Amino acid sequence: MKILRHVYRVAGVVVVLILTGALPSLAQDGKLALHVNPKQAYVFVDGRAVGEASRHALRLSAGDHKIDLYNYGYAPTSSNVSITAGKTTNLEVTLVASGTPVSGPWGAMTIEGASRDAVLLNGKTPEFFVGHGDEFDHEWGWKQELVVPPGTYQVTILGAGNEIWSGSVEVSANQRVILDIPNGVRKTIPWPRGEKLSSLPRFKAGTASATVVVAKPTAQLSASTAQINCGDAAQLKWSSADAPQVEVSAVGQVAAAGEQSVQPKQTIVYQLTALGPGGTATASTTVNVNSTVQADLGPSTAEVHYKRVGDKVIEPGGTVLNWTAANASEVSIDPLGSVSPSGSRTVQVTPRTTAVGPVDETVTYTLRATNTCGGTETKTATLHLIGSIEAQPETRLSLNSIYFPTDQPSAGKPDDGLLDSQQSVLRLVANDFKKYLAVKPDAHLILSGHADERGPKDYNQALSERRVDLAKRYLVSQGVSADNIETQAHGDEDNLNSEQVAQQMEQNPNLSSDARQKAQERMPTIVLANNRRVDVSLSATGQESVRQYPFQAEDFSALVDRNGPQMEGKVEQAAEKTKIEN
Numbered sequence: 001m002k003i004l005r006h007v008y009r010v011a012g013v014v015v016v017l018i019l020t021g022a023l024p025s026l027a028q029d030g031k032l033a034l035h036v037n038p039k040q041a042y043v044f045v046d047g048r049a050v051g052e053a054s055r056h057a058l059r060l061s062a063g064d065h066k067i068d069l070y071n072y073g074y075a076p077t078s079s080n081v082s083i084t085a086g087k088t089t090n091l092e093v094t095l096v097a098s099g100t101p102v103s104g105p106w107g108a109m110t111i112e113g114a115s116r117d118a119v120l121l122n123g124k125t126p127e128f129f130v131g132h133g134d135e136f137d138h139e140w141g142w143k144q145e146l147v148v149p150p151g152t153y154q155v156t157i158l159g160a161g162n163e164i165w166s167g168s169v170e171v172s173a174n175q176r177v178i179l180d181i182p183n184g185v186r187k188t189i190p191w192p193r194g195e196k197l198s199s200l201p202r203f204k205a206g207t208a209s210a211t212v213v214v215a216k217p218t219a220q221l222s223a224s225t226a227q228i229n230c231g232d233a234a235q236l237k238w239s240s241a242d243a244p245q246v247e248v249s250a251v252g253q254v255a256a257a258g259e260q261s262v263q264p265k266q267t268i269v270y271q272l273t274a275l276g277p278g279g280t281a282t283a284s285t286t287v288n289v290n291s292t293v294q295a296d297l298g299p300s301t302a303e304v305h306y307k308r309v310g311d312k313v314i315e316p317g318g319t320v321l322n323w324t325a326a327n328a329s330e331v332s333i334d335p336l337g338s339v340s341p342s343g344s345r346t347v348q349v350t351p352r353t354t355a356v357g358p359v360d361e362t363v364t365y366t367l368r369a370t371n372t373c374g375g376t377e378t379k380t381a382t383l384h385l386i387g388s389i390e391a392q393p394e395t396r397l398s399l400n401s402i403y404f405p406t407d408q409p410s411a412g413k414p415d416d417g418l419l420d421s422q423q424s425v426l427r428l429v430a431n432d433f434k435k436y437l438a439v440k441p442d443a444h445l446i447l448s449g450h451a452d453e454r455g456p457k458d459y460n461q462a463l464s465e466r467r468v469d470l471a472k473r474y475l476v477s478q479g480v481s482a483d484n485i486e487t488q489a490h491g492d493e494d495n496l497n498s499e500q501v502a503q504q505m506e507q508n509p510n511l512s513s514d515a516r517q518k519a520q521e522r523m524p525t526i527v528l529a530n531n532r533r534v535d536v537s538l539s540a541t542g543q544e545s546v547r548q549y550p551f552q553a554e555d556f557s558a559l560v561d562r563n564g565p566q567m568e569g570k571v572e573q574a575a576e577k578t579k580i581e582n
Contacts, residue, residue: 030083032058032067035092040135040205041071042118044126048161049118052132057088070129071095072212072277073202099242101199102215107171108191109146109155111136113181117159119146121214121277124156124163127244130277133157135210139176142209147200149216151279157181214278217243221272221283227290229327230373233263234287236270243274243281264289265373291375295325297333297367298381304349306359306387309440312541317349317385325369325377334366341369349385359387397432399545400425402471402534405558406452409466418470421553426471429536430478436538437484444539445480447471448488452528453495461491471534486539495531496547498523504530508548515551522560529560 034043039054046066050058053069062085070076074095081089111119114133121130136146150173157164165182176191200213217240224235239257240246246254249271251262262270264287271284299319306317324342325331332338336345351359363383370376402425408417418426433445449464449471468487476482496504501523505516519526529549536545550556 028062028085029059030062030085031088032060032065032081032083033088033090034058035090036069037094038071038074038203038205040131040203040210041069041074041093041095042129042132044068044070044118044129047126049126049158050160052116052134067091068126069093069095070126071203072130072214073097073099076126097203099202099215101201102213103199104194104197105150105173106147106194106197106213107150107173108139108176108194109136109148109169109171110139110144110176110178111146111155111157111181112138112179112186113183114157114164115159117157117164117181120156120158121148121153122275122279123154123245123277124158124166125244128156128277130214131210131212133181135205135212142207144208144210145176145212147194147197147211147213149214149278151216153279155179215242215276216278217241217274217276217281219243219246219272219274219281219283221248221270221285223270223285223287226286227288228264229290230265230371230375231263231327231329233261236260236262236285238272238283240272240274240281242278243276245275247273247275249273262287266291289373290327291371291373293325293328293369293371293375293377295323295328295331295367295369295377295379297321297323297365297379299347299365299383301383303384303386306349306351306385307390308388309390310541314540315387317351317387319347319349319383321345321347321365321381323367323379325367327371327375328369328377329371331367331369334368336365349383351385351387351389354389356389356391359385359389361385397436397538397543398428399432399536399538399543400429401536401545401547402426402467403529403549403559404467404532404534406528406532406562407463409470411462411466414466414470417467418474419553419555419558421550421555421559423474426474427478430475430480433475433480433484433538436540437481440540442540444484444486445475446486446488446537446539448490448535448537450490450494450531450533450535451492452531453492454528455492457491461489464491465489467532467534492531496527498527501527501530504547504549508551510548511551519551525560525562528562532559 034053036053041053043050043053060083062083064080064082067079067081068076075098077093077095079091081091083089111133116132116134118129119131119133119136120128122128130146136144138144148171150171152168152170155169156166167184169177169185171177174191174194175188177188178186180186202213202215204211219240221238228234237259238248246256248254250268251260267288269284269286271282274281299321301319304317304319305315307315322344323333328341331341349363351361353359363385365381367379402422404417409415436443447468449468451460451463468489472485472487475485505511505519537543
């Protein structure tokens, strides 16, 4: 198929026609009729420079298009239009004047050969548009000129969306630079009229005359505070005018005015750069970052005491460690590990030596604090640890739990219930403990009373209290000081279950296989019997009595009997009394 391509420049607008046959593609186009005030406004279609809005209607392909209208000294507008093939769409826009009059000093540009092509200063997007070539092409009686602040400009000429020429142009005060497009700067001549001009409006057009006066951008930048600690934030606030492109260093592209929180890690100078058709304006502000860490560390007492007998610590070396670390994000204390920036902690100090003998050591704590800004601080604190490590006394008490018949001793007979076999056990305990007191006079026997699960809790609690009281009185009768005996009553709160009792039976070396089998056949009764007891422990070492039920005792039958004297009647009476009281 033969394709004919014709290119025309009409009124500053390039029109491309692709002809195939009888130009069927034109049937897919529609028209956009523009009615714009001021009439000198320039049209960009889908980001491409097209031409002066008042010169003609635009032929556009069917579909949606973005229409931008620019005229320096006026706020630009943007519209979305939908073009229908073979039809005309009307768009009526009135631009609103913006910006105050501009003061000198100035220079001027005359741009020849650009017809009605778009003229952009310092940028290649529509925001940098200042006018079209026909507005700046002569310096005759009717002035058509581009007035700019003295400086160096990157001039770009766009025609039908294409870049026709771009180059750097230096304009001095009271000088006029003449550009010949596409050849560039032709000459620079004096412009004495610039010295006589005062404040000028940004845009003025008349018959065969037009003057565009470009304003130099302005920029302001400040910080809410000039000094922050590491990790804190400052609020940047800025404003600018006559600058479509604004950037803050270390932040990036920003709006013309705004605020943003920043959190620098070191002292920094923030710089605002505002770029516009009239040049560049800058402003800066400094935020100083304090990276210094201030720390303190110390124990509540400079000296602590420690005492250990055998494996048991009698007097732990405890103290409270206090610390602070201002302006720090990470804090650690050796040997505690990571901690909060400030706080306190109770520490138990253990001597390095494990040998028997005196303890006299110095314990060192080291605090290390850092922040993300490079600040660091180290503090140390020492603690004097004195005391002793003593060997475990060779004497080991013969301790066995004491067992009671059902429901004994009773409230009416508090001295009954300690059978002969259990009195023998207590006598052995008393004899061993008296020998132990000669070595450890501050030691204590701890008696813990229990009751089986039958009966109300209040009844069982009182029963367990009577049992420990009877055991204590018997020990005292054997020469043990009451001051060295402590008692506890647990009622039925800490009972052994069948599995625990079975395990104890397996570990009982005095129980034959036959006897163990018979006991297992009576396991519910045996469990009850094992929970009618008083346990004995030694405070100095933590030694606990062996829970070994006296299966071989002559009074075994009386101990194991689950009923006991009038047990059922007493339990029922106690339960009834509890119901009445509650």
